[in-house]
Structure formats: structure tokens, C-alpha cells
Amino acid sequence: MLNALLQGILLGGLYALFAMGLAVIYGVMRLVNIAHGDLIVLAAYATLSVAALLHAGPFVAIPIVIAGFAVLGYVMQRGLLNRVLGADVLPPLVVTYGLSLVIQNVLLQAYSADARSLDVGGLATASLHVGGGIALGVMPLLVFGVALAVAAVLEYVFGHTRLGMAFRATADDRATVRLLGLDDGGVYAAAAAISFAVVAIAGLFMGIKTTFTPDLGPNFLLYAFEAVVISGLGSFWGTFVGAILLGVAQSIGFAINPGWGILAGHFVFLAVLLWRPTGLFARSAA
Amino acid sequence: MSARAVAIERGGRAGRAGAVAALAAFAFLATFPAWAPSDVMRLGVEFACLLALAQAWNLLAGYGGMVSLGQQAFIGIGGYTLFALANGLHVNAFLCVPAAGVVCALAAVPISRVVFRLHGGYFAVGTWVVAEIVRLLFANWSALGGGSGQSLTALVGFERSTREALTFWLALALVAASTGGVWWLLRSRLGLALTAIRDGDAVAESQGVDVARTKFVVYVAAAAACGVAGALYFLSALRISPDAAAGMGWIPLLFFAVIVGGIGTIEGPIVGTALYLALRQGLGDYGAWYLIADGAIAIVIMLVAPRGLFGLVAERFGMHLFPVRSIVRLPTPERIEP
Amino acid sequence: MSAGGLLVAQGICAAYGDVQALFDVDFRIEAGERVAIVGANGAGKSTFLATLTGAVRPTRGSVSLDGAVIDRTDAPQRARMGVALVPEGRRLFPSLSVEENLRMGAFARRAGPWTLASVYELFPVLAQRRALPATKLSGGQQQMVAIGRALMANPRLLLCDELSLGLAPVVIKDVYRALARVCDGGQAIVFVEQDVELARRMSDRTYCFLHGRVALEGASQALAREQISAAYFGV
Numbered sequence: 118m119l120n121a122l123l124q125g126i127l128l129g130g131l132y133a134l135f136a137m138g139l140a141v142i143y144g145v146m147r148l149v150n151i152a153h154g155d156l157i158v159l160a161a162y163a164t165l166s167v168a169a170l171l172h173a174g175p176f177v178a179i180p181i182v183i184a185g186f187a188v189l190g191y192v193m194q195r196g197l198l199n200r201v202l203g204a205d206v207l208p209p210l211v212v213t214y215g216l217s218l219v220i221q222n223v224l225l226q227a228y229s230a231d232a233r234s235l236d237v238g239g240l241a242t243a244s245l246h247v248g249g250g251i252a253l254g255v256m257p258l259l260v261f262g263v264a265l266a267v268a269a270v271l272e273y274v275f276g277h278t279r280l281g282m283a284f285r286a287t288a289d290d291r292a293t294v295r296l297l298g299l300d301d302g303g304v305y306a307a308a309a310a311i312s313f314a315v316v317a318i319a320g321l322f323m324g325i326k327t328t329f330t331p332d333l334g335p336n337f338l339l340y341a342f343e344a345v346v347i348s349g350l351g352s353f354w355g356t357f358v359g360a361i362l363l364g365v366a367q368s369i370g371f372a373i374n375p376g377w378g379i380l381a382g383h384f385v386f387l388a389v390l391l392w393r394p395t396g397l398f399a400r401s402a403a
Numbered sequence: 404m405s406a407r408a409v410a411i412e413r414g415g416r417a418g419r420a421g422a423v424a425a426l427a428a429f430a431f432l433a434t435f436p437a438w439a440p441s442d443v444m445r446l447g448v449e450f451a452c453l454l455a456l457a458q459a460w461n462l463l464a465g466y467g468g469m470v471s472l473g474q475q476a477f478i479g480i481g482g483y484t485l486f487a488l489a490n491g492l493h494v495n496a497f498l499c500v501p502a503a504g505v506v507c508a509l510a511a512v513p514i515s516r517v518v519f520r521l522h523g524g525y526f527a528v529g530t531w532v533v534a535e536i537v538r539l540l541f542a543n544w545s546a547l548g549g550g551s552g553q554s555l556t557a558l559v560g561f562e563r564s565t566r567e568a569l570t571f572w573l574a575l576a577l578v579a580a581s582t583g584g585v586w587w588l589l590r591s592r593l594g595l596a597l598t599a600i601r602d603g604d605a606v607a608e609s610q611g612v613d614v615a616r617t618k619f620v621v622y623v624a625a626a627a628a629c630g631v632a633g634a635l636y637f638l639s640a641l642r643i644s645p646d647a648a649a650g651m652g653w654i655p656l657l658f659f660a661v662i663v664g665g666i667g668t669i670e671g672p673i674v675g676t677a678l679y680l681a682l683r684q685g686l687g688d689y690g691a692w693y694l695i696a697d698g699a700i701a702i703v704i705m706l707v708a709p710r711g712l713f714g715l716v717a718e719r720f721g722m723h724l725f726p727v728r729s730i731v732r733l734p735t736p737e738r739i740e741p
Numbered sequence: 742m743s744a745g746g747l748l749v750a751q752g753i754c755a756a757y758g759d760v761q762a763l764f765d766v767d768f769r770i771e772a773g774e775r776v777a778i779v780g781a782n783g784a785g786k787s788t789f790l791a792t793l794t795g796a797v798r799p800t801r802g803s804v805s806l807d808g809a810v811i812d813r814t815d816a817p818q819r820a821r822m823g824v825a826l827v828p829e830g831r832r833l834f835p836s837l838s839v840e841e842n843l844r845m846g847a848f849a850r851r852a853g854p855w856t857l858a859s860v861y862e863l864f865p866v867l868a869q870r871r872a873l874p875a876t877k878l879s880g881g882q883q884q885m886v887a888i889g890r891a892l893m894a895n896p897r898l899l900l901c902d903e904l905s906l907g908l909a910p911v912v913i914k915d916v917y918r919a920l921a922r923v924c925d926g927g928q929a930i931v932f933v934e935q936d937v938e939l940a941r942r943m944s945d946r947t948y949c950f951l952h953g954r955v956a957l958e959g960a961s962q963a964l965a966r967e968q969i970s971a972a973y974f975g976v
């Protein structure tokens with residue numbers, strides 16, 4: 118059981134990467150991007166192809182993919198999503214759902230339904246023995262560390278930079294921000310760029326950890342969403358902890374009965390929703 | 404202003420024409436089991452189920468302001484209710500269809516307590532999580548067939564043409580009930596409340612509308628409709644599985660049918676469902692391309708015509724086959740005041 | 742200085758949906774002038790300010806800043822051109838500290854005498870509370886933050902909407918005393934006020950709005966109290 122707990126914590130690191138990208142966008146513009154999980158999958162496939170093109174490994178390809186995704190996020194926000202963001206909840210949901218469908222099926226056409234993986238050689242299976250008969254995978258530890266770093270960077274950007282100040286102000290009151298001379302569309306686009314960059318990182322580590330197919334996106338969206346709801350909107354550290362809770366729930370559930378692993382995570386989500394609807398670490402109402 | 408009363412009209416010529424046409428159509432369709440080929444009737448049953456789903460989703464999203472990505476939970480519960488009652492308890496399979504609606508309405512009560520904690524985009528994904536829970540529960544429930552599902556053994560040996568006829572007539576009843584039900588609902592006080600909610604919860608509250616109760620009633624009604632549609636669908640298919648019943652494959656239909664057809668109208672889902680099926684019959688072989696087209700079209704429609712195709716028509720020509728709005732006709736003034 | 746004045750609005754009509762809020766409003770202000778707008782609730786004062794900031798598009802009429810027509814420019818552009826608003830109800834950013842709220846004003850990127858240092862000099866009490874969340878301050882202090890935020894843009898024209906709303910009289914005095922210092926520096930100011938006497942005292946000219954129209958306009962000292970009353974209430 119201790120092993121399941123530890124594996125769950127490390128799994129939480131990956132889920133934190135999933136969740137933080139969603140939290141950035143939701144925090145700034147109250148948009149739930151239905152295509153979020155599919156973008157993670159897209160990033161994995163992109164890394165696959167770029168790596169093949171360069172005859173190199175995924176870690177060499179990833180900076181290019183991150184940059185490409187940041188640009189993609191900026192353009193998509195500016196060109197498409199800014200047009201449908203408004204008081205009505207339906208248009209952004211429809212558009213991002215449409216994107217989800219398009220991405221999934223374009224990937225299906227391009228790569229077929231065969232399971233793929235990002236190859237990092239021995240690193241994928243290397244492990245550290247920490248005593249007591251417990252082995253922790255090097256890769257999961259690396260993912261956990263990267264997730265911590267990303268959370269730290271995002272906290273810093275949002276809390277201590279001019280851009281972050283603009284993010285928080287725009288999230289508070291978009292109309293007043295415009296009256297101060299700030300282009301709110303540009304602020305949104307910058308937030309999307311950051312979110313997509315985090316998504317690219319998430320895609321990399323997802324692709325290393327597991328085999329992936331074009332249809333996995335919605336699952337990742339749900340995990341990211343559950344982590345964000347469990348933690349509530351407040352800080353990225355909160356999102357991080359929420360993701361860990363989710364990972365632990367799934368891991369322990371899986372250890373009890375493989376069919377119940379994902380369900381256990383869903384139940385923890387339900388419990389938090391019923392008991393503390395604004396989330397466990399919410400700074401203010403979502 | 405003269406003492407002549409201000410007249411409030413409900414129908415208009417198009418409305419009356421629509422009513423006559425609908426009655427004639429139903430009478431004609433009821434004769435299908437006597438002469439129409441089986442696959443045409445099966446398509447008709449599917450249309451009825453999809454239409455009921457679209458009407459339910461339209462009611463939720465277009466009028467109730469609740470965008471749900473999880474109605475498939477009730478499709479699944481409805482379908483499995485049919486199989487559990489018919490196979491397990493040997494209840495008449497055809498009676499199980501309306502029973503499924505009741506079961507779903509009951510299930511919607513506790514579920515609403517959970518999902519109503521969320522709003523907007525969160526609500527949408529939250530309903531999706533609930534649907535996933537339902538799907539996984541069915542997948543883990545070996546008595547119901549587990550992951551691979553089960554067949555409708557209760558109807559083995561049932562005479563085929565009778566089964567098809569009964570299924571088809573149930574489908575006709577469903578079309579009448581779902582469309583008529585939504586129309587009736589919108590013309591009622593509840594409908595007025597919904598139209599107010601469509602403009603905003605706070606506004607509606609200030610007008611004395613019990614927003615929470617109204618949304619609850621709509622949510623339960625939509626759940627019941629999805630349950631009946633689900634039961635009928637799998638009655639026709641004679642086989643059910645967790646992925647088919649509560650999986651995500653239902654969502655493209657809902658988006659397409661209602662968004663493209665026209666949200667917030669009754670005619671919209673009819674147009675949209677017909678379009679959806681037509682596209683699928685035409686492009687279905689192309690699998691992925693069909694869904695890509697689905698997604699792309701939904702995006703374009705949201706950008707260009709957010710009220711959907713029928714919404715455009717209704718706006719342009721002021722035409723409503725199912726009139727729910729009241730048109731105020733002012734008496735002409737006897738004298739023009741400067 | 743162009744012959745037309747710092748800002749000239751001609752024939753402004755504005756509507757919210759089907760409801761018309763402004764009917765043919767003419768307005769002008771010169772550089773360094775202090776103009777007051779008074780009127781009952783719903784008279785259209787805030788709506789008029791919104792047509793100046795670009796938040797509301799007039800259905801008819803034209804606005805010029807320094808002789809240049811600005812009808813086609815949007816709100817962020819106008820802010821960068823030097824039109825700053827202290828909004829009704831302050832509209833501070835709750836997630837930001839006092840200092841961050843002030844710094845948000847500088848996004849208009851305009852050169853001028855107003856910096857964080859000079860704003861803190863104008864409102865010393867804010868300097869002591871610079872790290873606090875802005876909405877944790879008292880009403881009067883929040884009003885100071887809102888004014889400071891607008892000043893940080895070094896505006897050509899400062900628009901103040903109902904500064905005295907919800908404030909105790911002694912606090913209102915402090916706020917307007919600070920505003921007087923700002924005006925002494927030559928800042929052109931339009932302020933919307935419910936308190937007619939205060940408006941008359943603080944301004945060079947006064948407009949009185951009634952039901953979306955300009956009911957009265959003239960030099961503040963020359964207008965008799967009865968005149969203003971009549972225009973205010975529409976008797």
C-alpha cells in the first residue's frame with residue numbers, strides 16, 4: 118500500500134502538468150478548454166514526428182514543440198477563441214469541443230489508431246531503490262520535479278511579473294483593464310501561449326510514461342479538470358496538491374481493484390464537490 | 404390609445420399550417436409498419452431517439468442555460484434499465500421504455516445535487532465526469548454483462564415484424580411526446596420562467612422566478628427524455644454495452660443537431676438531427692472525416708451564425724412552425740399625435 | 742491648442758439595446774478646465790462618460806480629442822491617447838495590492854509628472870498600505886487608489902464618476918482637496934457629481950443632464966441655485 122501511495126504521488130506529478138495548463142486558462146479567462154486533453158495528445162504526436170525528423174530523441178525535439186505550441190496557443194486564442202469568449206457559456210464550449218473532435222480525428226487519419234510511445238531508451242524503466250524494498254522510477258521522479266519547477270515558474274510569473282499582474286487584473290475585471298489602455302485580447306493570447314507551452318511539456322512526459330492513441334484526450338481533460346476542481350482556484354501549488362490527491366486516489370484504487378482505479382479518482386472528485394464545492398485550497402470563489 | 408384591447412397572438416399562419424401538416428405526417432407514418440422496409444423503419448426509430456435527445460439537450464442548454472456534456476449518463480441508465488427489467492425481471496420489453504424514463508427522472512434527483520454545485524464550463528465537464536462514472540460502473544457490473552455488455556434475450560423468439568412495428572410506433576409516440584412536450588412546456592409558466600433564465604439568473608430572480616427549482620425541473624425532465632430515448636434506441640439495437648450506452652459518442656450528435664439546427668428553438672433540433680443523419684448516411688463510411696467535418700462545421704456555425712441554421716431562418720422571416728412566443732398586436736391609432 | 746478645445750462632443754446619441762439613453766448631447770472642455778456634470782440618477786451622466794472613454798459606441802454624433810475625431814478608436818486606444826476614467830464604484834482589482842492597482846494605470850505608457858512616487862506624495866496614506874489587497878482599504882482610501890490609478894496614466898483628460906458615492910463628508914473633503922491639487926497642476930477634469938453645491942464650487946463650468954439631454958450649461962459661479970434645481974428636476 119505504501120508503494121501505491123508513492124506511485125500515486127509521482128503520478129500526481131504528471132497530472133499536475135495536465136492540470137496547470139488548464140488552470141492558467143481558466144484562471145485568466147474562465148474558459149474550460151474541452152480540447153485541452155487532445156492538445157496534450159497532439160503534443161505527444163508532434164514530439165514523435167519532430168524527433169523522427171531530426172533523427173533524435175524526444176528531449177531534443179521538445180523545445181521546438183514547446184515553442185511551436187506557444188505560438189499555436191497565441192494564434193488560436195487571438196484568431197478563434199477571443200471571438201467567442203463572452204457572457205454566454207455555450208460558444209466557447211462548442212468551439213473547443215469542435216476542436217477536440219477535429220484534433221482527435223485528424224490524428225487518427227494521420228497516425229492511425231496504433232499505440233505509439235516516445236522512446237527514451239533505458240530511462241523509461243530505470244529506477245532508484247530507496248530502501249524498504251521500494252523502487253521509485255527515475256522517469257516519474259523527473260516528471261514530479263519538472264512539475265514542481267513549472268508550478269514555481271507559474272507562481273512567479275503570476276505573482277511577481279508585470280505580465281502576471283495583467284493576468285490577474287484581466288481575470289478580475291476585463292472591462293476596466295481596457296479602460297487602462299491594455300489590450301485584453303492580447304493578455305488572453307499571452308495566457309493561452311503559456312498554457313499551451315505547459316501542455317507541450319505534459320504531452321512529452323505523458324508520451325514517455327505510457328503508450329498513446331488519438332482518443333486519449335478526453336480522459337486527460339477529465340483528470341486535469343478534477344485536479345483543478347479538487348484544489349480550487351487560488352495558487353498553482355494548490356493545483357499541484359489537488360493533482361497529487363487525484364493521483365493517490367487512482368493509485369490506491371487501482372491497487373485494491375484494477376477496474377476501480379479511475380473510479381476512485383472520480384469518487385474523490387465527487388466527495389470534494391459535495392463537501393467543499395469551491396475546492397480545498399481556493400483563495401476566493403471560483 | 405383607444406379603448407380597444409391590445410391583441411396577443413400566439414400562432415400566425417405558419418404555425419397553423421405546421422399543426423395541420425404534422426397531423427397528416429403522423430397519420431401517414433403510422434402506416435409504415437405495413438409496407439416500409441425494415442432498414443427505413445430502423446432509421447426512423449433512430450431519428451426519433453436522436454431527436455428526443457436533441458430536444459432534451461436544447462431545453463437544457465438553449466433555455467435552461469445549462470450546457471451538459473453528460474446526458475449520455477441517462478441514455479445509459481435508460482438503456483440498462485430496459486435490459487435489467489426485461490432480461491432480468493421479465494417485464495414486457497416495450498413497457499420498459501417509458502419505465503426507463505421514470506428511473507432516469509429518479510436518478511436525476513441525487514445527480515442534480517452534485518452537478519448543480521458547478522456552473523458554466525465547470526458544470527459541463529462535471530456532468531461529463533458523472534457520465535464517466537456511470538459508464539465505468541456499468542463496465543464493472545458483471546451481472547449486467549460488464550465491459551462487453553449483453554443482448555436483449557427477452558425478445559428472442561418474438562415475432563420480427565410485430566417487434567419492428569411496436570418499436571416504430573413507440574418511436575412515433577416519442578417524437579410526438581418529445582417535441583410536443585417541449586412545445587407545451589415552453590408555452591407554460593415554466594417556459595416563461597425559462598425564457599427569463601435564458602436572459603440571466605439574476606434578472607430572472609429579480610422577477611420572482613425560482614431559478615433553482617426551475618432548473619431542477621428542467622434537468623429531471625431532460626433526464627427522463629434521454630432515458631426513454633436510450634431505452635428505445637437499445638430496444639431497436641437489441642444489444643447494449645457500456646461504451647455504446649454511456650460513452651462519448653453521443654456528444655457530437657447533440658452539438659451538431661442543436662448547434663447547427665438552431666439552439667433555443669423547437670424546429671432547430673429537428674432540422675439539425677435530420678442534417679446529422681443525412682451527413683452520416685452520406686459520409687459515414689469515411690469515419691474520421693465525418694467527425695472532422697462535424698467539428699469544423701460546429702466551429703464555423705458558432706462563429707458565423709450562433710443561433711444555428713433555423714435560428715437564421717426564424718430571424719430572417721419571422722417564421723415559427725412551433726410558435727411559443729406571443730406577438731403583441733397594437734391597435735392602429737385613430738389619430739397621429741404630433 | 743486647437744480652436745476646437747481639448748475635447749469636443751457633438752450631437753451624441755447613445756442607446757442600450759432598444760432604450761435610448763442620450764439625446765443629442767453637445768459638450769466641450771478646454772485644456773486646464775474643470776467641468777462638472779450634475780443630474781439625477783438615470784440622467785445619462787455615466788453613459789455620457791462611457792461614450793468618451795469608448796466603452797459605449799454612440800449611435801450618432803462625434804467626439805474629437807484635440808481636433809482629431811476619435812469615433813473609430815476603441816477604449817484601450819483612447820486610454821493611451823490620454824482619456825482616463827475614475828469609474829463609478831472605483832472598480833479596483835481585488836486580486837491586486839494597492840501598489841499593483843496603481844501600477845496597472847501605467848499601462849497607458851504616457852509620459853508626465855505622475856509616477857508611483859508622486860501619487861504616494863499626493864496620498865501618503867496609500868504609501869503605508871501599498872502591499873495590502875486594494876479592496877481591504879476603507880472607501881475613501883479605495884477612492885484615492887482609483888484616482889491614483891487614473892493619474893498614473895498621465896492623462897490629458899481625467900474623467901471622475903461620482904467620487905463622493907458612499908463616502909463620509911469628511912472623507913469627501915479629503916478626496917476633493919487632493920483633486921484640487923491635481924487641478925492646480927493644470928489637469929483638465931470632468932467630474933460627475935450628485936452633490937450640486939460641491940460640483941459648483943469645484944468647477945469652472947457646469948452641465949446639468951436630465952433624461953439623457955443637456956438641460957443647462959454655463960459658468961458655475963454664474964448659475965443660480967434655482968436654475969440648477971429646475972434643470973436637475975425638470976420642473
